[in-house]
Amino acid sequence: MSKGSQLTDEQKDITKKIELIKKNIGLYPDFPVPGVSFRDTFSILRQPNLFNTLKSILIDAVQTHFMEAECIAGLDARGFLIGPLIALELRLPFIPIRKQGKLPGKVTSEGYTKEYGKDTVEVQTDSVTPGMKILVVDDLLATGGSLEASCHLIEKCQGDVIGCLVIIEIESLHGRSRLHVPIHSIVKY
Ligand SMILES: O=P(O)(O)OC[C@H]1O[C@H](OP(=O)(O)OP(=O)(O)O)[C@H](O)[C@@H]1O
Numbered sequence: 001m002s003k004g005s006q007l008t009d010e011q012k013d014i015t016k017k018i019e020l021i022k023k024n025i026g027l028y029p030d031f032p033v034p035g036v037s038f039r040d041t042f043s044i045l046r047q048p049n050l051f052n053t054l055k056s057i058l059i060d061a062v063q064t065h066f067m068e069a070e071c072i073a074g075l076d077a078r079g080f081l082i083g084p085l086i087a088l089e090l091r092l093p094f095i096p097i098r099k100q101g102k103l104p105g106k107v108t109s110e111g112y113t114k115e116y117g118k119d120t121v122e123v124q125t126d127s128v129t130p131g132m133k134i135l136v137v138d139d140l141l142a143t144g145g146s147l148e149a150s151c152h153l154i155e156k157c158q159g160d161v162i163g164c165l166v167i168i169e170i171e172s173l174h175g176r177s178r179l180h181v182p183i184h185s186i187v188k189y
């Protein structure tokens with residue numbers, strides 16, 4: 001490594017924390033359908049110290065890459081485990097992007113295809129203030145179908161998607177290429 005690219009103590013600390021998180025993510029071959037290698041973050045949530053470490057990594061990522069966020073939107077269901085955590089810590093509002101038929105009131109919908117099936121997501125139309133700078137969070141980016149639909153949904157309600165933050169990115173599926181906003185992933189496979 002050249003002198004100019006030496007890591008600060010803070011960066012080394014984050015790198016160590018990320019390695020620890022990566023080591024503790026579960027792997028289930030052929031779930032939920034043959035051919036899918038399922039990456040399971042519930043193994044982190046079972047261990048409070050690790051969950052706290054993950055929380056600090058996520059907060060650091062938002063403060064480093066998405067400082068301008070005015071609101072956090074999270075995807076049903078696993079994005080709900082981290083979205084409110086980030087939003088509350090940063091005293092920002094949280095908006096749920098829900099699977100179809102679960103949200104009351106006027107909703108905006110968007111259909112999509114993901115790594116192992118088809119789905120539709122919805123948002124309460126009046127939960128998005130036009131022009132609001134929104135960071136979309138989820139546990140995992142695979143084909144990108146879920147995040148692409150969620151970003152589109154927010155944009156249909158005139159929200160300004162400033163980026164997406166995920167814990168895991170499955171790089172071989174190239175989901176990132178479907179998204180036109182900055183993407184930050186913590187752990188890559
Ligand atoms: O990048 P993609 O190919 O779209 O796949 C990623 C999405 O798939 C999973 O959610 P899922 O729809 O299985 O819902 P869940 O959180 O309720 O398990 C995951 O939590 C992401 O949201």
Ligand SMILES: Nc1ncnc2[nH]cnc12
Nearest residue numbers: 036037038039115140142
């Ligand atoms: N490989 C995978 N592991 C966990 N969740 C997923 N959602 C879509 N693809 C997934």
